[in-house]
Amino acid sequence: MIIGVPKEIKNNENRVALTPAGAQELIKRGHTVYVQSTAGEGSGFLDSEYESAGAKMLPTIEETYEIAEMIMKVKEPIEPEYKLIKENQLVFTYFHFASYEPLTKAMIESKAVCLAYETVEKEDRSLPLLVPMSEVAGRMSVQEGAKYLEKPLKGRGILLGGVPGVRPAKVLILGGGVVGTNAAKMAAGMGADVTIMDVSLPRLRYLDDVMPANVNTFMSNEYNIRELITTHDLIIGAVLIPGAKAPNLITRDMLKDMRPGTVLVDVAVDQGGCIETCKPTTHQDPTYIIDDVVHYCVANMPGAVPYTSTLALTNATLPYAIQLANKGWKKACQENEELKLGLNIINGEVVYKAVAETFNLPSTDVSKFLN
Numbered sequence: 586m587i588i589g590v591p592k593e594i595k596n597n598e599n600r601v602a603l604t605p606a607g608a609q610e611l612i613k614r615g616h617t618v619y620v621q622s623t624a625g626e627g628s629g630f631l632d633s634e635y636e637s638a639g640a641k642m643l644p645t646i647e648e649t650y651e652i653a654e655m656i657m658k659v660k661e662p663i664e665p666e667y668k669l670i671k672e673n674q675l676v677f678t679y680f681h682f683a684s685y686e687p688l689t690k691a692m693i694e695s696k697a698v699c700l701a702y703e704t705v706e707k708e709d710r711s712l713p714l715l716v717p718m719s720e721v722a723g724r725m726s727v728q729e730g731a732k733y734l735e736k737p738l739k740g741r742g743i744l745l746g747g748v749p750g751v752r753p754a755k756v757l758i759l760g761g762g763v764v765g766t767n768a769a770k771m772a773a774g775m776g777a778d779v780t781i782m783d784v785s786l787p788r789l790r791y792l793d794d795v796m797p798a799n800v801n802t803f804m805s806n807e808y809n810i811r812e813l814i815t816t817h818d819l820i821i822g823a824v825l826i827p828g829a830k831a832p833n834l835i836t837r838d839m840l841k842d843m844r845p846g847t848v849l850v851d852v853a854v855d856q857g858g859c860i861e862t863c864k865p866t867t868h869q870d871p872t873y874i875i876d877d878v879v880h881y882c883v884a885n886m887p888g889a890v891p892y893t894s895t896l897a898l899t900n901a902t903l904p905y906a907i908q909l910a911n912k913g914w915k916k917a918c919q920e921n922e923e924l925k926l927g928l929n930i931i932n933g934e935v936v937y938k939a940v941a942e943t944f945n946l947p948s949t950d951v952s953k954f955l956n
């Protein structure tokens with residue numbers, strides 16, 4: 586198969602979808618890998634390293650899209666890329682369709698095959714291609730939150746861990762999945778007073794077992810959220826309903842009940858956010874203020890730590906990319922239920938129910954394309 590790896594063009598997105606080591610694994614199996622020149626630079630991989638691994642370099646994004654049967658990317662295609670995507674081309678990347686209708690419409694029009702990292706799902710319901718980036722974003726959410734709690738950055742001016750004789754900050758985490766667990770570990774390690782909320786009682790039981798003593802669990806419901814937001818300094822949004830728009834757990838009217846300088850980090854922004862006032866921001870301009878509450882809503886948090894993130898992401902994606910390249914997407918998805926669940930849009934038809942429902946679009950049973 587011919588595989589193309591374009592350079593990411595989203596703001597401050599320095600990750601790349603394939604390392605030289607990954608390119609070598611595909612090439613070894615008889616595939617051809619084209620990488621857009623300088624695509625790996627932000628993650629510390631030089632063109633010469635890809636060439637040594639056997640990849641061919643292309644000077645432009647247009648040529649990279651034009652030649653490839655499978656495009657491997659990190660972030661969702663953005664406007665200038667829409668017209669480069671071709672009928673029947675397999676695009677393997679994060680899409681987060683439910684958060685952005687124009688992307689959904691553009692991919693329907695492209696008639697490409699869109700296989701979304703974030704909905705590839707294992708039998709135990711875990712999301713193997715989201716997990717590594719959720720680990721990164723969860724850990725980062727605390728270091729970013731701690732920074733924006735500083736007064737010059739418009740926060741309350743409270744030190745996360747406190748000092749002897751002064752209480753630490755209070756951190757509230759909405760959603761105790763991968764992002765939430767990693768955030769809790771970091772915040773607890775820094776000495777904060779941490780509460781994790783989730784709707785799943787088994788999950789709360791598990792977290793109660795494994796977390797240190799400065800982490801408490803609490804059932805997630807509107808009543809409890811309204812109570813806790815009045816006393817917490819850093820609130821991290823980390824809920825997920827796979828494929829769907831995140832529920833608005835913090836509504837506009839709740840902001841007035843928070844203390845001035847409270848910091849909200851809505852990691853779930855890529856699924857539309859779990860805070861009503863969440864709007865996607867960039868690493869260049871990560872925050873905005875509403876009602877004296879600082880909002881941090883960067884949709885590609887791991888892009889800021891590309892050395893860690895590219896390696897973590899490609900460790901997870903490569904085994905799936907090899908299956909797709911060896912067998913073609915149809916056979917690979919027929920034989921691997923996990924990959925099959927990654928199919929979101931095929932040849933103009935939405936095959937992932939939650940995406941179709943979000944935009945009131947008709948949904949087609951994926952089996953139509955796999956028989």
Ligand SMILES: NC(=O)C1=CN([C@@H]2O[C@H](COP(=O)(O)OP(=O)(O)OC[C@H]3O[C@@H](n4cnc5c(N)ncnc54)[C@H](O)[C@@H]3O)[C@@H](O)[C@H]2O)C=CC1
Nearest residue numbers: 718719722760762763764783784805824825853884885886
């Ligand atoms: N902004 C960024 O750069 C990044 C964003 N993300 C996003 O972070 C979000 C969370 O991802 P993961 O932790 O991997 O998901 P996950 O599936 O591991 O965890 C989600 C948790 O939310 C819980 N939940 C669902 N509804 C809830 C509610 N009403 N109240 C409280 N908890 C609720 C679930 O029970 C589950 O435990 C996703 O939207 C993901 O795409 C992930 C990586 C990077």
Ligand SMILES: CC(=O)C(=O)O
Nearest residue numbers: 718855884885886887
């Ligand atoms: C998961 C995701 O959206 C990211 O890594 O940017």
Ligand SMILES: [Mg+2]
Nearest residue numbers: 855884885886
């Ligand atoms: Mg994202």
